[in-house]
Amino acid sequence: MDLDELKRLREERLLSHKKKKREYYLKSKAKKENIKREAINYEEDLNELNFSNKIKEIARAQKEHVDSRKDLIIKKINEYKKRKKDYYKENKNKRLEYDKEYREKKKEALKEYRREYYRKNKDKILARQKEKRKLQKSENG
Template sequence: MDLDELKRIRKENILAHKKKKREYYLKKKLEKQFPAKPAKPEIDYEKELNGDDFAQRIREIAKKQKSYVDDRREKIMQKIADYQDQKQKYYEENKEKRLQYDREYRQKKKEELKAYRKEYYEKNREKILKKQKENRKLKSSNGK
């Protein structure tokens, strides 16, 4: 293959790509202008509701709605049960990790509290010692 043939092939590929792109663009443009709506069956309410078996039709509609709700209810209850099982399984699988984390957390908080108390005592040492001396004096004077 020489350079001229490579240029020709490249040009053909680019033109083919542009043609494809243009067709896609036009197709999407048409779809936006004229969206394809699913055809809903037309219901003649005069015919449906003025018939002799109006009460029967209402019962059928109510029955269909109830069965639909019941079907959904079973699915929802099943999903809830599955979720609870999954949650319990996860809880059991990660029990050790959680307990280890709790131990580490408690230890860290304990150390932080210890450091805080030490810092507080060092900061307020004079006040604390003064109060202790006063308390001792009061106890010794009351005791005598």
């Protein structure tokens, strides 16, 4: 195969992919359009008289939905906590070993970073330390 033929094949495959993608998009769009939604009369529903009632109705519906799922949500949260705890217990030694290796590996880089940070922010750090000392003297003396 030469380069021109590879380019042609690539272009054909790209076009067929785009065609499939477009068909899928149009199919899902048609499904969405088939769903009939109830028309909202904004002037009637959201006028001054009905606005607060409509908001209360929406809040009530949302609260009912959350309340109906409350047990399931709590169960999932507890299950997740238990899984996480078990995972950490199981991999504690690996994690500690990794942290130790990482610190050893990055020891020099961290020292250099701290040196550079202190050099850049020396004035700010010294000012903060001076301020703390003043506060401690005023509290003690």
